[in-house]
Amino acid sequence: MKIYSYLFAVCSVLALASCEKLDRDFVTTIGRNEIEQSFGNVQSLLNAIYADLPDGTLYIGGAAMMDAATDEAEFTAETNAVQSFNSGSWNAVSNPDFVWDRYYRGIRKVNQFLLSTGKVNLDPWKLDPNPSAQTVYQTNLAAIKRWAYEARFLRAFMYFELVKRYGGVPLLNQALEVDADFSKTQRNTLDDCIKFIVSECDSAALQLPLNATTLPYVAATDLGRVTKLSALALKSRVLLYAASELFNNPSWAAGYAKPEYISLPAGDRNARWKAASDAAKAVIDAAPLPTLGAYKALFNTFNNAEIIFTRRNGASNQFERINSPIGFPQGQSGNTPSQNLVDAYEVKVNATTAVKFDWNDPVMAANPYANRDPRLEMTIVRNDATFGTPSRKVQLYTSGLDGKPITNASKTGYYLRKYQIESLNLNNNNTGVHSWIIFRYPEIYLNYAEALNEWSPGNPDIKTFYDRVRSRTGVTMPGLPTGLSQAEVREAIRNEKRVEFAFEDHRFWDVRRWMQGATYFGAPLRGVDITRDATSGAFTYTPNTVEQRTFDPKMYLYPIPQNDLNISPLIVQNPLW
Template sequence: MKNIKYLIALCAVFMTFSCQKLDREISTSIGRDLVDKVYINKSREIANLYTGLPDGMFYMGNAMMASATDEAEHTDRNASVQSFNTGGVNTVNNPDDVWFKYYRMIRAANQALVSLDKIDLNYLKNNPNAAAQTEFATKSAEIKRWEFEARVLRAYYYFELVKRYGGVPLVKESLSLVDTDFSQIPRASLDECIKFIVNECDVSAPQLPPYADLTAYDASLIGRRVNKYTAMALKSRMLLYAASDLFNNPSWAGGYSKPEFISLSGVPRAKRWEDAANAAKSLIDVATANGVGLNPNYRDLFLLNNFNIGEVFLTVNTSTASNQFERNNYPVGYPSGGGLTTPTQNLVDAYEVKTGTGVTTATSTEFDWANATHVTNIYNFIAPASTVATSVTRDPRLNYNIVTNGIANTPTNSYGVTFGTTARFVQTYINGLDAAPKANASRTGYYIRKYVQEGLNLSNNNTAVHNWVLFRLSEVYLNYAEALNEYNPGNADIAKYVNLVRSRGSGVTATSPVSMPPLPVGLSQSAMQARIRNERRVELAFEDHRYWDLRRWMDETNLKADVLGVSITGNTRNTFVHNKVKVEERVFSSKMYFYPIAYSELTVAKGLVQNPLW
């Protein structure tokens, strides 16, 4: 009878997790013992805790989360991601309903944690041989480290739930598989959840190394493991969210009866910003002390082997070479190009125009469609040698992140890309090789470049390993600047760390430097806030920050903004005419600040309360 009660209750909480699968887990107690006692089996169990980390290249099928924001438009209008753009998300239709996924990973982490002391190393401990004693010491230290890797991963999975749903049920232990009625576990408050996540990071960070020791781990997981930087970066991100508007302002929720699930109280807002700033600065100081700074080459962060770059604190590594991302996103005029993720003009316009050369001697300004010089040089990245003194160029990150029409061709810059074939210019002008009326062509006039491995010849089925960045130092610099500006405006560190991001690669030999001039001196608090937010937009484009940033800022202007693109007529540099066009209207209502808890969960889990306005 107890087994039946368990199966019904656990299936209810973890939604689609198969009852048949759970039954198999219960019946294999001998297998559980072997996992707990045998070192190599436990190593693989810890490695398995990484399998729940999100691969943002395939967030929802073949769609990136960018296509649910003003960063991109997904070419396939029937793709599930479009539910976010049309207002189609509800309690039975949410293409990003990760409730089951992350609670399954939390349960796995709890199970791994409760049994770490069962690993049998007596065969080494009792062996007087020096080599055996060295191996015993090494494996004992590794087992200790596993505890804190698992705790950070569990905290990360809770963070992913909290940023979507607010306060969620906190399951901190490996509960009885037989006697626990999981359907009775209530939602914890938002404050309780945030404190739990932050505490797990605080406890774990001192026990983790400030580097990625790849050699000590099972080869079944290739890539970076959780380390000190990861724990501190998660704390920084969580506290930044906790200080932001959404987590401190329940007025949008229409008198919701359980505001503790969606908002914080009891601590002055300035104190939350100060805590967020301090968390980011602590990580910056530790990274600096260990010789970790920004990598001079921006594009390298998103290509092969980025897990070996110090700036990158954690990646999701598929370990299996593939070319699906390239098939999805190569421009349609190239063999097998699907052109699915197409950046918007909204994002392209966010990349500044730089006038002059160098970093400290140049100036920059917002792109302005009413400025003929800006439009004439719309995609210029490097100016012709004859006009260097008065060059007008765009922020180089536009080039590194987005594929534009190939009109930036100048004597010193052949902006040709191969996409696995002979180099040519991408043609998004009307009737061009990559444009309408060609089937599935970009509706915005752009294609994504970030994360694309351009050298893969899809006709030959070339493949490569891909790495999705979860945490990197540049984000932490911007976290620090944002939080500091909110409670201590005018502090010199604000501009300092934003300018470090903007000047990446300046003064060094770098294949993909940013080299943007510093921010103007004397910006007001509100003006600095706008510049920091824009810096996050261009620096972190397509890295799954924009969706959550807009919500935590409660920026309904951009949440409701029409998606824009560019219409290009002509077929040569001298004849191109660019016009901004509306591509799609986007729908946003206040209830989307937090996801709805699925109807199937609410019908069986008595401790759950629905989020506001659903």
């Protein structure tokens, strides 16, 4: 798709009727000037920008999550486009996560919106001496100012979504005309892009209300608005990526002629890690820290003190239909967790000690789900676990109600529990509200711990905030052991992030920024075979290989879409594509 394909198109005003499509989400029968003079209509334009925020629950092909393109999961349907990531059969023409056009369309919306905010006609209130009218005028004036910073944050967010996929991208921050010449468009350097995004976060953080409780709104739907904490959280994530290996080590790119597009200038890595830790600490210090409550319930709400920024979706049951076990009414298997992920959940020995799960330990192998990190049961449906409405025990063993050889049964031996509203009876078409969390406090805690460990190993805050993630209500896993080396602490933090954020679209990017793609994404995806003794009913669990995955160095970044290379010969393709 072409960048210019998503510029705002304006229809001619006709004598009896007119139409104007300022974006794909806001269509009206009045003219452009009338839209921009209306307080309510301009607010609707902002809402349309919010609609471009990602929803990772039904992401690829309306069904697969990005985690099915990692070592976390396998998507059951072979025909879903997500499988291209795993087989290596994606390129500049065919990319399952084809967001270049989507985010440039959103950026275009923001640029036009920022012009529109200066044209809203507030004279009906401004010129009315009535005190109530003056109050409305001041309220609306403040709202317009706030909207501009919300939009600038959303633009910065969209740019980072592009940067983490492509590296440096064109920064188009003016409302260009439909017939603008894009043939000379070039990519900005990665450094340019990072600095721009951080600057926009800083500006938004200075102007926006602290959090949802301080927003000058009253409706429940306003809880999804951008806040100061949202801007600080994005800055934390951006600077963590900027300090990480991928954006500081272009060695994978085999002598790429334009390293400034994929890597930051040589510099003090400790300074970058410190900037990342400082950014995370700014979020931590900005407001009283919330108590981390129940883990499972977190993903079916939008109003939780742990959540910093979320996309709230309407009531539905599509996620449940796609991901419920195959033997349940209308279940389609969907995104099925891997044994690779299951093995990452530790075994709790006692209140102070947890150890890695080990299939070579006969006690663990005989009862592989005993004493595991409680988040395993809250995230993953295993054999013989109770699930659903009406509820029953899931039969993932061979010839069970939910296991092989049933067509479309899980290939991994697991089903997904996270996000599912298990109280929904799909036969009755019950629905519920789902939320896609973009930022929440545990990410900030682990960002802080990760960055601190790189430039200030042994800092006591590393353990404090690592432990805070593991001590939430209903989890209470042992804290970070003392006496670990810097490398051991690094691996502990990485594993904690893997477990805490399973199926939240972190793994795909974390492994890349750590430059561990070949290790994790080029390795076999594993599952488990389960047999049941007909006499005793005992289960035997045997790990297996589900499929061999492919990861080449070029996959650290996405290829620039071929159509845009055709438009502007000055846009340079990413390495090895």
